[in-house]
Amino acid sequence: MNALKKFFPIIFVLALVKLGIQLLGNQNYGFHRDELLHLSVSEHLDWGFMEFPPFIGFLGKLSYWFFDYSLIGVRLFPTFAGVTILILCCLICIEIGGKKQAILLSGVCILAFLPFYRNHTLFQPVAFNQLFWTLGFYFYIRFIKTEKKKFLIYLGITLGFGLLNKYTTLIWAFGILIGILFYRKGNLFRNKWMYFSAILALLIFLPNIIWQIDNDFPLLKHLQALKEHQLDEINPWEFVLAQLDYPFTLLISILGIIGLFIDEKLRKYKSVAIACLVIFGLMWILNSKAYYVFGIYPVLFAAGSTKVSFVFSKKQVWIYTISAIVLLPSIYFIPEATPILSVENYIDHADLKQKNGRVELTSDYADMFGWEEQVKLVNSVYQGLNEAEKQKTVIWAENYGEAGAIKVLGKKYDLPNPISRHGSFWTWGYGNKNAEIWISLGNEKQVLRHVFEEIELVKTITHKYAVAEENNIPLYICRKPKTDIENWWQKYKDHIYD
Numbered sequence: 001m002n003a004l005k006k007f008f009p010i011i012f013v014l015a016l017v018k019l020g021i022q023l024l025g026n027q028n029y030g031f032h033r034d035e036l037l038h039l040s041v042s043e044h045l046d047w048g049f050m051e052f053p054p055f056i057g058f059l060g061k062l063s064y065w066f067f068d069y070s071l072i073g074v075r076l077f078p079t080f081a082g083v084t085i086l087i088l089c090c091l092i093c094i095e096i097g098g099k100k101q102a103i104l105l106s107g108v109c110i111l112a113f114l115p116f117y118r119n120h121t122l123f124q125p126v127a128f129n130q131l132f133w134t135l136g137f138y139f140y141i142r143f144i145k146t147e148k149k150k151f152l153i154y155l156g157i158t159l160g161f162g163l164l165n166k167y168t169t170l171i172w173a174f175g176i177l178i179g180i181l182f183y184r185k186g187n188l189f190r191n192k193w194m195y196f197s198a199i200l201a202l203l204i205f206l207p208n209i210i211w212q213i214d215n216d217f218p219l220l221k222h223l224q225a226l227k228e229h230q231l232d233e234i235n236p237w238e239f240v241l242a243q244l245d246y247p248f249t250l251l252i253s254i255l256g257i258i259g260l261f262i263d264e265k266l267r268k269y270k271s272v273a274i275a276c277l278v279i280f281g282l283m284w285i286l287n288s289k290a291y292y293v294f295g296i297y298p299v300l301f302a303a304g305s306t307k308v309s310f311v312f313s314k315k316q317v318w319i320y321t322i323s324a325i326v327l328l329p330s331i332y333f334i335p336e337a338t339p340i341l342s343v344e345n346y347i348d349h350a351d352l353k354q355k356n357g358r359v360e361l362t363s364d365y366a367d368m369f370g371w372e373e374q375v376k377l378v379n380s381v382y383q384g385l386n387e388a389e390k391q392k393t394v395i396w397a398e399n400y401g402e403a404g405a406i407k408v409l410g411k412k413y414d415l416p417n418p419i420s421r422h423g424s425f426w427t428w429g430y431g432n433k434n435a436e437i438w439i440s441l442g443n444e445k446q447v448l449r450h451v452f453e454e455i456e457l458v459k460t461i462t463h464k465y466a467v468a469e470e471n472n473i474p475l476y477i478c479r480k481p482k483t484d485i486e487n488w489w490q491k492y493k494d495h496i497y498d
Contacts (some may be wrong), residue, residue: 004094007103014107018086019079025121025338029368035123036404039069041424043407048211050424051495055165056125063123069408074264078127085298088134092302095141097265101319102302102309102407105252106357107147108323109301112330113249115294118364123270125166126291132162133172137272140176144183144269149193160204167219168292171282172275173201173498179275192251222497228464229322234287235446238246242290248326253297266303276300286397342350345463358464370466374397374441377475378406378412380412381439382456389417394435398442400425401470404442409455421489426496433485438478445474451488453480 004011032038041049042060048056059077067073093106110116118125136158143151155176162169176365180188188194212219229473243250259266260273276296283293312318335341335349343361346352352359360366378395385393395418397403403420410418418441419431440455450456458475 004091007090007100008099010103011087011107014090014104014111015083015084015086015213019083020088020199021084021117021334022075022079022120022338023342024340025117026079027072028341029343029365030371031071031368031405031408032124032364033367033399033401033404034120034369035074035410037400037423038123038125038406039063039074040400042405044424044428046211047207048215048218050215050427051222052125053164053167053208055128055161056123060123060364061127065089069411074123075121078123081127081131082116085116085120085131085134088138088303089298092134092141092299093136093306095138095145096269096303096306098306101316101323102305102313105236105305105308105323105326106302107377108327109190109249110253110298111303112327113246113294113297113301114330114333114337115246117334119291119294119359121338122364124157129162129168129471130295130298132158132165134168134298136162136172136176137275137299139147141269141272144271149191152191152193152197157204158199159197163201163205163206167443168283168288171279171286174282174293175275175277175279178278179252179271179273181271183271183273202436216249220418234289236284236287239284239288239293240289241252243293246330248329249297249301252308252326254304255307256300256305260303261309263310265310266307269303271358272299272303299374334342336362339368343369354464357462361465363467366467367374367401367470370461370463370470370495371401371409374402374461374470374473374475375405375409375413375415376438377459377461378441379410379415382415385437389437392432392435392437393464394419394439395439395441396420396432396443398422398423398440398473399469402442402473414475421492421496426489426492430485430489436479437479440442440474440476440478441471443476445476448476448478451481452478453482454478 037051038056039060042058042064045054045057045061047054048392063069063074063077067076089106089110090103093103098106119130136155139151139155142148144154159169159173162172182185182202257273257276260270261267274415276299279296280293307317308322335346339346341349343365346365347359352361361369380394382390393416395406395416397406397418397420400420400422402424403418403425406418417431419425419429438452445455456477458477461473461475462471
């Protein structure tokens with residue numbers, strides 16, 4: 001506690017810088033398609049969803065209660081997670097013996113690691129996954145240092161909630177388990193409190209396990225679809241090469257692993273390095289996306305920074321120099337990681353050119369545009385109906401982004417809840433199967449012809465910034481369904497992840 005008070009000013013300043021940058025980015029552009037899905041599931045709270053565990057849905061409900069789905073309010077949650085990660089990184093540094101210069105460098109590494117800006121802007125499970133991993137490492141290190149059983153209990157609680165947030169926490173837990181084998185020759189496996197901690201984690205996670213059983217294990221189907229449509233297309237070397245995109249912070253991480261193995265002052269935490277290597281190796285073998293492993297970096301930043309401070313203990317100016325070398329090259333690229341600039345200024349900054357009336361932004365930024373225009377057009381069509389017709393109308397969106405936009409952004413227009421056959425939306429049903437009028441957003445003509453006798457194109461929606469998938473999408477009014485809606489809906493069960 002005394003150490004924390006001593007180093008509080010530097011941690012506070014670092015956290016304030018992180019918070020300020022994130023808040024600048026939070027207010028710009030619009031909701032990302034994934035954010036719209038995560039907010040949509042919050043209106044159907046359950047112990048699990050087709051794509052992910054329940055934690056993000058609970059946070060989405062809180063964001064609605066506190067901020068009524070305002071963009072900057074919703075994004076406060078991942079931002080606070082990011083700031084907490086920075087603070088934990090600095091605290092880990094203190095626990096393993098780092099002083100002022102090491103704490104500075106560890107915080108600078110968080111500020112310099114560009115993916116964290118993206119991760120801590122968007123309302124997704126990723127930010128909270130990184131938070132739970134970092135918090136778990138912190139409690140594990142505290143246990144190694146003090147051998148107090150309460151930190152094992154805190155570790156179990158962290159693991160339980162981490163699993164309720166993202167299933168990849170299982171890989172993190174396996175890494176910790178392997179690391180424990182190398183802590184005092186595995187003596188921890190004889191500690192009853194470790195098993196109590198594991199049981200506690202299981203009890204916290206149990207409701208989701210029961211939900212998976214009750215729903216025929218959608219996790220397995222989602223993983224299979226993810227593997228077929230995304231992971232199989234990834235070159236295994238991309239996982240490693242993507243880590244090289246951030247060479248200076250990577251170097252600090254590597255120094256952290258080396259220090260944990262060979263430095264006399266850090267060697268007692270060797271099991272942490274082993275856990276990180278196991279996690280990295282497993283993610284690589286499983287052909288994961290590069291960002292899946294970013295949760296191990298904060299603890300390695302802390303270890304690497306501490307090692308650097310030991311090496312340059314008599315020439316501390318070099319630690320400040322290294323901090324500058326790590327941070328300064330990243331500053332120019334921050335606008336590409338979180339939208340701190342207006343879109344016009346970002347286009348100038350990135351030197352993007354307009355082609356055929358469109359500007360190709362990064363996929364994340366492009367996925368923040370076009371939703372409001374879609375909702376406005378759907379609303380104009382819906383409001384054009386008389387009251388009797390509105391009672392017999394269904395809004396059918398092709399994918400979860402479009403459906404999420406109608407569900408979340410459509411609240412201010414008092415639009416009815418949409419239906420979609422994509423992911424979790426499929427589980428919420430088809431609405432009024434006797435509906436006479438269907439407003440179709442994003443569905444192609446050939447799909448509609450299988451269901452309706454009459455289809456009328458209202459407009460093709462374009463947006464010069466929107467992702468290609470959401471540009472030139474059709475809006476139809478459809479009438480006279482020619483198939484049994486309930487049957488049609490159920491037959492699509494095996495395709496909801498397509």
